[in-house]
Amino acid sequence: MAQWIKTWTEDGWRAEVLSWVDMACEAYSIKRIGAPQSASSSIRATHLRVPTDAGLLFFKAVAPGQLFEPPVTAAAASLVPERLVMPLAIDPDRGWMLSPDYGATLDELATTPALWVRALGALGQLQRELVPCEEALFDAGLQILDPAWIPEEFNNALTLHASLPAEHPLGIPARDADHAFAALKDIEEACAQLIAGPIPLSLEHGSFDRRRVFAPTDESTAPRILNLGDAHWAHPFASLARPIERMRIDFRAQADDPRIIAAIGAYLAAWGDYGSPDELYALVAPALRISPLHTHETWLQLLAEADEPALLRWAPKVLEPLAELAATTA
Incomplete structure (x- = not known):
C-alpha cells in the first residue's frame, strides 16, 4: 500500500477533510447534512460522497503524482464551462477537489x-x-x-x-x-x-x-x-x-x-x-x-x-x- 493511501485511512486526515469541506460549503451557503461516505479508492485517488442540503457533492483527493489534476480541471472548466465539471473548491497543495453531482455517468x-x-x-x-x-x-x-x-x-x-x-x-x-x-x-x-x-x-x-x-x-x-x-x-x-x-x-x-x-x-x-x-x-x-x-x-x-x-x-x-x-x- 502506498503511503498516501495509508494517509487517506487515518482519522486525523478525515477530520481535516471535513473541516475543509465545511468551509467550502459555507462559501456557497450550503450545509453538510451528514457524514461523508467512501465512494471508491485506488492508488490514484480516493473519493467521498458528501450529503448537503443542496444535494450530493463529491470530494476527491489525488495521489502526489497527480496533484496537477485539481488546478488543471479548474482551469479547463473555466475555459469550456459547458463541457467539464467545474469544481466548487480545490486545494492544489493537497490535491483536493470538491465538485457538484451531475447524475449518472x-x-x-x-x-x-x-x-x-x-x-x-x-x-x-x-x-x-x-x-x-x-x-x-x-x-x-x-x-x-x-x-x-x-x-x-x-x-x-x-x-x-x-x-x-x-x-x-x-x-x-x-x-x-x-x-x-x-x-x-x-x-x-x-x-x-x-x-x-x-x-x-x-x-x-x-x-x-x-x-x-x-x-x-x-x-x-x-x-x-x-x-x-x-x-x-x-x-x-x-x-x-x-x-x-x-x-x-x-x-x-x-x-x-x-x-x-x-x-x-x-x-x-x-x-x-x-x-x-x-x-x-x-x-x-x-x-x-x-x-x-x-x-x-x-x-x-x-x-x-x-x-x-x-x-x-x-x-x-x-x-x-x-x-x-x-x-x-x-
Missing part, C-alpha cells in the same frame, strides 16, 4: 452504439475547443508530450529502466531494452505522420471511457467530461486508444466493426475544420501507436513517491506500455 446506462457516438463526439468537441488554451493549461500544471519528443522519450525510458539494478521493480534486462529499441524507427514514423498532419496538440484525456462522461439530461445538453488525472497536452487522437479497447469489449468486435467506426467518425467530425473524417482517419493509427508512452509517463509519475511494496505491486503498469510500444506491428 454513461457507464451506468445500457451500452449502445449511440452512447459511444455521443461520448466520443463530446470528447472531440472538448479537445477542439481547448486547442488555443495550451498556455493556460500548462501554467495549471499539465505536462506536454509533443509527438516531436516521443522518440527521445521512448529512448530515455528504455535507458532509465535498463540502468536500474536487476532486482529493482522497474528494472529491465539490457537485452530486453535492446529488443524494444528496435521499434524506435516505427515510432519515429508514427510521430512523423502526426507532426505532418493538420491536427494541433490539445488535451489528451489519457483514460477516456463512458465512466468519464456524465449522462446529459436532454439531447441539447453537452455531456460533461471528468477525471483529468491521466491527461497530457499531446496529440489528441491518442485519446482514442482506451475507447476503442472498451468498445471492442462492449461489442465483442474487432476495431473495424461498423459500430466502432461510427463512434470514431463522430469524434473526427468534431475536427471538421481540419479535414473530413475520411481524411483524418489516417492519423488514428499512428496516434494509437504512440499512446502507450502517455500511459507509461502517467504511471511513472504516479509511482515517483511510492514505497517498495507499492512499486512491487504496480511496476507492471509502468513496464507494460513499453512492451506494447516495442511491438513490431503498428
Whole structure:
C-alpha cells in the first residue's frame, strides 16, 4: 500500500477533510447534512460522497503524482464551462477537489452504439475547443508530450529502466531494452505522420471511457467530461486508444466493426475544420501507436513517491506500455 493511501485511512486526515469541506460549503451557503461516505479508492485517488442540503457533492483527493489534476480541471472548466465539471473548491497543495453531482455517468446506462457516438463526439468537441488554451493549461500544471519528443522519450525510458539494478521493480534486462529499441524507427514514423498532419496538440484525456462522461439530461445538453488525472497536452487522437479497447469489449468486435467506426467518425467530425473524417482517419493509427508512452509517463509519475511494496505491486503498469510500444506491428 502506498503511503498516501495509508494517509487517506487515518482519522486525523478525515477530520481535516471535513473541516475543509465545511468551509467550502459555507462559501456557497450550503450545509453538510451528514457524514461523508467512501465512494471508491485506488492508488490514484480516493473519493467521498458528501450529503448537503443542496444535494450530493463529491470530494476527491489525488495521489502526489497527480496533484496537477485539481488546478488543471479548474482551469479547463473555466475555459469550456459547458463541457467539464467545474469544481466548487480545490486545494492544489493537497490535491483536493470538491465538485457538484451531475447524475449518472454513461457507464451506468445500457451500452449502445449511440452512447459511444455521443461520448466520443463530446470528447472531440472538448479537445477542439481547448486547442488555443495550451498556455493556460500548462501554467495549471499539465505536462506536454509533443509527438516531436516521443522518440527521445521512448529512448530515455528504455535507458532509465535498463540502468536500474536487476532486482529493482522497474528494472529491465539490457537485452530486453535492446529488443524494444528496435521499434524506435516505427515510432519515429508514427510521430512523423502526426507532426505532418493538420491536427494541433490539445488535451489528451489519457483514460477516456463512458465512466468519464456524465449522462446529459436532454439531447441539447453537452455531456460533461471528468477525471483529468491521466491527461497530457499531446496529440489528441491518442485519446482514442482506451475507447476503442472498451468498445471492442462492449461489442465483442474487432476495431473495424461498423459500430466502432461510427463512434470514431463522430469524434473526427468534431475536427471538421481540419479535414473530413475520411481524411483524418489516417492519423488514428499512428496516434494509437504512440499512446502507450502517455500511459507509461502517467504511471511513472504516479509511482515517483511510492514505497517498495507499492512499486512491487504496480511496476507492471509502468513496464507494460513499453512492451506494447516495442511491438513490431503498428
